[in-house]
Amino acid sequence: MVANRLRLMVVTEVPKLASAAEYFFKMGVEGKRFRPTVLLLMATAMNISILEPSLRGPGDALTKELRARQQRIAEITEMIHVASLLHDDVLDDADTRRGIGSLNFVMGNKLAVLAGDFLLSRACVALASLKNTEVVSLLAKVVEHLVTGETMQMTTTCEQRCSMEYYMQKTYYKTASLISNSCKAIALLGGQTAEVAMLAYEYGKNLGLAYQLIDDVLDFTGTSASLGKGSLSDIRHGIITAPILFAMEEFPQLREVVDRGFDDPANVDLALDYLGKSRGIQRARELAKKHANIAAEAIDSLPESNDEDVRKSRRALLDLTERVITRTK
C-alpha cells in the first residue's frame, strides 16, 4: 500500500522526470523494504492507545488518521533515501544499483541529479502536509546529515580515513540518522512523550549502526564465513570500514597499505591478508551485537501494553535486532 502510494506521489508533468524518479520504486527492485518495515512496526509498537479499548470501534477515525500520517513518514523516508541514492550513484560513478543499471548510467547524470532533487522536494511537500513543525525539523536534519555524511566520505584526509571515531560519525550520518529520526518522528506523530520518542530514536539509531557494521563485514565475507568471498566493493572504492579499522589497531603496518590506496589489486590482497590475521571481522561483529542489544533494550524500556498488536509488533522489532546480526546478505 505504502509502495503504491509512493509511486503515485511521484507523478509529475514531465514524463521523463516521472520515469526517472520512479526508477527505484519498481516492484522487486527494492529489496526487503527494511526501513519502512521498521517504521510501520514502530508505529504499532508504540500505539499506547489514548482511547479505552471499549471505546475504540473498528476503523476508528482517529486511529486511521494517525496511521495514515505515520505511513506518510514511511513514504517520506523512502523518498529521501532514494533521492540520496540517486545522487550518491552520480557521485560514485556507479553503473549498477539494486541489481539493475543505476539511473545515472541509464539516463545520464544530470537527469539523475534532477530526479533526486525532485524526490526531495516532493518529500518536503509531503512533510509539510503533516503540519507538525517538529517532525519537519527532524527530517530536514536528516537531509542535512545525509549530505554531510556523503561529504565526509568524499573529502576525507588520510588521518580521518583511519579514524574509528570519524567512521562511526560518518556511518551515523549516512545510515543511522534517517532511520533513528524517522522512528522518532513516528513517535512524535503518535503523541508520545519525549522519553518514549527518545527510545524510538535509540532503537532506530542502534539498529541502523548494527545493520551497517554487518554490511561492512559481509562486504568482505559474503555468504561464506571466510574472507574474500564478499564483493569487496568498499575497499576497492577506497572506503575504509570497521573491520579494517579494527585490524589497523592490531597491525599498524596496515596503515601504510591503506595510505597507498587500493587501485592496485595487490594492495587489496595485502590488506585482506592483515585482516585475516587480525580480529577485525570478529570485533566488527561484536560491536554490531552491542548496538543490536542497545536497540533491543530500547524496546524493552517502552511503557507496558496489554494490546496484542502492540506486543506483536514489539516482538517483531526485537526479532529484527537478531536478524540484523545473523543475516548473511
Add this chain to the structure above:
Amino acid sequence: MLFSRISRIRSTGSNGCRWFLSHKPHLQFLNPPAYSYSSTHKEQNDPFSLVADELSMVANRLRLMVVTEVPKLASAAEYFFKMGVEGKRFRPTVLLLMATAMNISILEPSLRGPGDALTKELRARQQRIAEITEMIHVASLLHDDVLDDADTRRGIGSLNFVMGNKQLAVLAGDFLLSRACVALASLKNTEVVSLLAKVVEHLVTGETMQMTTTCEQRCSMEYYMQKTYYKTASLISNSCKAIALLGGQTAEVAMLAYEYGKNLGLAYQLIDDVLDFTGTSASLGKGSLSDIRHGIITAPILFAMEEFPQLREVVDRGFDDPANVDLALDYLGKSRGIQRARELAKKHANIAAEAIDSLPESNDEDVRKSRRALLDLTERVITRTK
C-alpha cells in the same frame, strides 16, 4: 520632489515616522539629518540602495555559513555568492522590499518601541526567506551545471583528492538544498515549507522541460511560458508569497505578493530573451546569442515563427550550424518578434505594478517608499539594457 516630501514628513513627526525612520538599520543612509539633495535623491531613486545594507548582511551570512561549515565545498558555492556576480542581487532585493511594503503593522505606532522585538523577529524571519531563496537558486544553478561528460569546465579549487566538477556541483548543490531545508524548518511554518519545496520541484521540472523537449513543444509559446514560469518566475513569486504569509497577511494580500513576483519574473525573463539578441544596442545580433546557440528557443523567435512559418524549418534543423543562426536572425529582424516580446514583457510588468497598487493602503512612510521602489522595479525590468 521626493526630497521635499520626506522633509515634510520628518518635520511633522506624525504617526511616529521620524523616530521610526531613524531606527531602521536599513535606512541608515537617511541619517544624519543634514544630507545633500543630490546624493539622497539618487539613493531615493534606486530601489536597490533602499535595502543595500540589509542585503549585504544577508549575503555575508550566506557566505559565512558555506565557508565555515564545509570549507571544501566553499570554492564551488562561493563563486556564486560573490558580490557583483549576480548583478544587483535582484531577487533578495525584491523580497526585502516586499517585506517592508506589506508591513501593515499589527501594532499601534504608539505602542511600538524602537527596535521593537516583534518587528525585529519578523524581519529576521523574512530575511531568512531571502537567504533560503538564494540557496535554492544557487543549488539549482549548480545542479543544472552537471554534465554527462566528466570534463572540468571551470577548474574549481583544490581538494585533497581529485573531485571532478560534476561531483563538486552535485555535492555543493545538495549541501545548499539541505541547508535550505533546515532553515525552512526553523521558521516553523509548514505552509512556507510547502511553498518553497514546490519551488524546487518547479525548478527541476523547468530544467527537465528544457532538456527534453520535442520539436512540437520547442515551438510552442504556451510550453515556453510554462517553462519560464517554472524556471524563473516560480521562485520569486512563491517567495514573495512566503514573505507575506510570514508577515501574517491575509490570503488575498499574499496572492497580490505572489502576482507581483510572478509577473515581475516573467517580464524579467522576456527582456532577458530580447537582450540575448540585441545586447546593449537596440539592433539585432549584438547580444551574446547564447540562447539560440544552445538551441534554446525563446519568445522573440517564437513570435517571429508566427509571422514566418518557414522559420519553423530553420529551427527544426537546429543551430549547430552558424549559417542557420544567421538565417534565423534574418527572419527575426524582418518580423515583429523583438517588439512583441517587449510588449508582452510590458504587459506583465504592468500587472505586477497593479498588484502593488492593489495592496491595502498604508500611511507608513517606509511602507510607501518600499512600494514605490517595487513599482520602480517594474519599470527598470523593462527598460534595462543589460
